[in-house]
Amino acid sequence: MKGFLCLLLLGLSVSSLELTGPSTNAARLGSDTRVPCLFTVDNPPVDLNHLKIFWHFLDKEILSYNKTVRTNSSRYSLSTEELVTGAANLTISNIRISDGGRYKCSVIYNSERREKRLWLDVGVPPQVTITDKTVVVNEESVLRCSATGFFPIDIEVKWFRGSERLSDVIVDHPQKNPDRTYSVNSTVTITPTEEDREQNFSCRVRHFLLTDPRQVHFQLIYVAALRLVTQSLPWLPGDSGIVGRWRAVCVTALQRPNSDAEAINIIVGIAAASLSTPQNDFK
Ligand SMILES: *[C@@H]1O[C@H](CO)[C@@H](O)[C@H](O)[C@H]1NC(C)=O
Ligand SMILES: *[C@@H]1O[C@H](CO)[C@@H](O)[C@H](O)[C@H]1NC(C)=O
Ligand SMILES: *[C@@H]1O[C@H](CO)[C@@H](O)[C@H](O)[C@H]1NC(C)=O
Ligand SMILES: *[C@@H]1O[C@H](CO)[C@@H](O)[C@H](O)[C@H]1NC(C)=O
Numbered sequence: 001m002k003g004f005l006c007l008l009l010l011g012l013s014v015s016s017l018e019l020t021g022p023s024t025n026a027a028r029l030g031s032d033t034r035v036p037c038l039f040t041v042d043n044p045p046v047d048l049n050h051l052k053i054f055w056h057f058l059d060k061e062i063l064s065y066n067k068t069v070r071t072n073s074s075r076y077s078l079s080t081e082e083l084v085t086g087a088a089n090l091t092i093s094n095i096r097i098s099d100g101g102r103y104k105c106s107v108i109y110n111s112e113r114r115e116k117r118l119w120l121d122v123g124v125p126p127q128v129t130i131t132d133k134t135v136v137v138n139e140e141s142v143l144r145c146s147a148t149g150f151f152p153i154d155i156e157v158k159w160f161r162g163s164e165r166l167s168d169v170i171v172d173h174p175q176k177n178p179d180r181t182y183s184v185n186s187t188v189t190i191t192p193t194e195e196d197r198e199q200n201f202s203c204r205v206r207h208f209l210l211t212d213p214r215q216v217h218f219q220l221i222y223v224a225a226l227r228l229v230t231q232s233l234p235w236l237p238g239d240s241g242i243v244g245r246w247r248a249v250c251v252t253a254l255q256r257p258n259s260d261a262e263a264i265n266i267i268v269g270i271a272a273a274s275l276s277t278p279q280n281d282f283k
């Protein structure tokens with residue numbers, strides 16, 4: 001019991017200087033970022049005359065505080081006002097990809113010294129857009145979602161119809177952009193029904209720089225099937241050479257299903273036009 005008490009007292013006296021704060025941090029490329037390092041002392045407020053701070057990046061000293069702040073780059077800073085409250089946060093301006101990596105915060109107070117290792121990940125969150133949402137009712141249709149300009153490469157794409165997760169999803173291999181970020185397409189194949197007209201679909205993208213996934217909601221755009229209609233018109237008078245050789249080949253794009261009558265109207269229109277201008281020689 002005596003030993004335990006001794007240990008407890010020893011433990012208390014040893015832990016008078018404590019470093020806290022998250023060990024892993026994420027920063028957005030180009031932002032001004034704080035790498036947190038919080039410390040607590042026995043008898044606050046902190047006496048700056050007895051405090052020294054050192055920040056290391058990849059084992060090289062980048063900033064120190066010993067009455068004044070010294071740093072090897074104007075992009076690093078430390079607020080001396082905040083030191084009194086126990087925050088030795090390192091601020092890095094205009095974060096670059098190369099700022100990502102291992103940091104070490106060292107705090108010396110009176111004769112005690114504590115160190116904390118931290119990790120900083122630098123990245124860019126993706127932009128998410130739906131690039132294909134036109135479908136044909138009761139036919140296999142492909143929806144496409146595009147996530148662009150993200151770093152690092154790791155990303156997750158999921159598709160939903162309402163709250164139902166869709167299968168039959170393909171996520172392509174990400175492509176590298178000239179600025180070192182990545183872009184990727186994901187497609188899902190569905191056979192939409194009439195009821196799906198009212199449904200909300202969504203593409204949900206997770207990336208480590210997004211605390212919440214980025215989700216784009218959309219409704220399907222229904223178009224009719226693209227159909228090639230080839231019609232010869234046997235009832236046209238065959239005595240004129242031009243008309244006799246006449247064949248109407250007509251592509252009606254985005255023709256509504258069950259409206260072949262409309263397509264034939266268009267063809268008859270073209271035929272009529274060609275008859276009134278005999279130099280039109282459709283071969
Ligand atoms: C230091 O960083 C921590 C963690 O991000 C934050 O909670 C705290 O407010 C910061 N302190 C100051 C003074 O900026
Ligand atoms: C802090 O500064 C004092 C005087 O400038 C110097 O003697 C001392 O060695 C420095 N301490 C550290 C840990 O660099
Ligand atoms: C400061 O030190 C860091 C870590 O060694 C290094 O990456 C950076 O280039 C240095 N900056 C300057 C301006 O020397
Ligand atoms: C995504 O798909 C679009 C349209 O097919 C294409 O233009 C683009 O290059 C694709 N992007 C990637 C990263 O594959």
Ligand SMILES: *[C@@H]1O[C@H](CO)[C@@H](O)[C@H](O)[C@H]1NC(C)=O
Nearest residue numbers: 162163198199200201217219
């Ligand atoms: C789709 O979203 C709209 C607007 O957010 C909502 O009013 C509607 O009820 C949703 N439809 C379905 C089928 O969930």
